[in-house]
Amino acid sequence: MLEETQDTEEIIERVAALDIGKAEVVCCTRVPRDGSPGRRMQEVVTYPTMTRSLLGMSDHLRCLGVTRVVMEATSDYWRPAFYILEAAGFEVWLVNAKDVKHLPGRPKTDKLDAVWLAKIAERQMIRPSFVPPREIRALRDLTRYRTDLVAARTSEKQRVERLLEDAQIKLSTVASDVFDSSGRDMLAALIAGERDPKILAQYARRRLRAKLTALEEAFTGKFTDHHAFLLTKMLGRIDADITALDTRIGAEVAPYADAIARLSEIPGINPLAARVIIAEIGLDMTRFPTAAHLASWAKFAPGVKESAGKKKGRGNTGHGNSYLARVLGNCATAAGKTDTFLGGGGSGAPRACLLDVWARGRNRSVQFTRRGGRCAGYRPHRLVCPFLMPSTGKPERC
Secondary structure (H helix, E strand, O other): OOOOOOOOOOOOOOEEEEEEOOOEEEEEEEEEOOOOOOOEEEEEEEEEOOHHHHHHHHHHHHHOOOOEEEEEOOOOOHHHHHHHHHHOOOEEEEEOHHHHOOOOOOOOOHHHHHHHHHHHHHOOOOOOOOOOOHHHHHHHHHHHHHHHHHHHHHHHHHHHHHHHHHOOOOHHHHOOOOOOHHHHHHHHHHHHOOOOHHHHHOOOOHHHHHHHHHHHHHOOOOOOHHHHHHHHHHHHHHOOOOHHHHHHHHHHOHHHHHHHHHHHOOOOOOHHHHHHHHHHHOOOHHHOOOHHHHHHHOOOOOOOOEEOOEEOOOOOOOOOOHHHHHHHHHHHHHHOOOOEHHHOOOOOOOHHHHHHHHHHHOOOOEOOOEOOOOOOOOEOOOOEOOEOOOOOOOOOOO
16 A cells, blocks of 8 residues: 655755865766756866865855755865855755765766765755754864863873882772872872882871871882883873863853753753763754654664564664763763662663653753652653653653
8 A cells, every 4th residue: 555755856956065085175066957857967176175265166156056065074074165165055964974875886986976976965865964053063172172181181090000000109009099189199299209108108188097007018119210200291181271171161151051951950960961962962952853863863772774574783873972972871870870760770871861851851841750759751661751742741641
């Protein structure tokens, strides 16, 4: 029995496709032929990737009446062309290279790739990737840089511990945190030239003073000037100030204060995590038809691969946004320890559920109940979070 589909057989009349490299971009433009319905005119031009050349390409496309420009996501080389065309008012699509792969067995050149991309773009056989607006991109650059700095600081701390092991200093065996106030004073004394274990142990504070004998044993080693030099450099990188970066992030997220406050009401999400979530997925949830689409885009939903009625593979999610995965993983761990329904699973709330919370609950009231209680909209088998139903505005009962 034939059923009507939601597909629209619309051909984009004036479209351009870019095959982008580091030094050059190949632009294929396809437009209707005047006086010949169904016939197409095609032009393939190569431009340097310098700003003036890209501005000239933008002006040429505007003269041809191009409405949509499609480009493949190639490293970071797509950014200059994308930003210039976006500022010029074009509808710019960034597409996944996996979706536009050329047919096997065919010749492959930059020109042929641009022509192929233009042909499938005009027939709307591809879908655009998610590119947030400019303001969100600026915030994302800041939050990602902060994340990288924190990760670099963690790596340096691990290097310090390996260096102390090399010097036969077993401080991490006795102290739970080598970089607290006591540990930093001890490390500073080592750098200053102090080698007496009894004197070094006296820098201990509070509860660590109950372990003076163990500390004296831990500082009995062979710490040399070579170790002192490396330790100085490592501590310098650990002490890198991110206060100025936090201040700039705070200024950038000021317009989103209401959204951050609403996100922070979700168990497991604090204001810092809320900033990262907004920076990675933005505020416009219309880009994702449902919360399931958002979870799938973030690669938190298992993939489907079936042939001849048999499921293949292990349903791997694939590689998604590592920055979003990191912060949602931390939030899920924290939410799993709360006394709300998000912590009812025992092993922690899944990250896809937290995305569902944000996608379904923005601009709606939230009511989290304690474990064992009833909550609006929560169905354990679906992991649907308790927000008012988008269609009726009323809470759905369990």
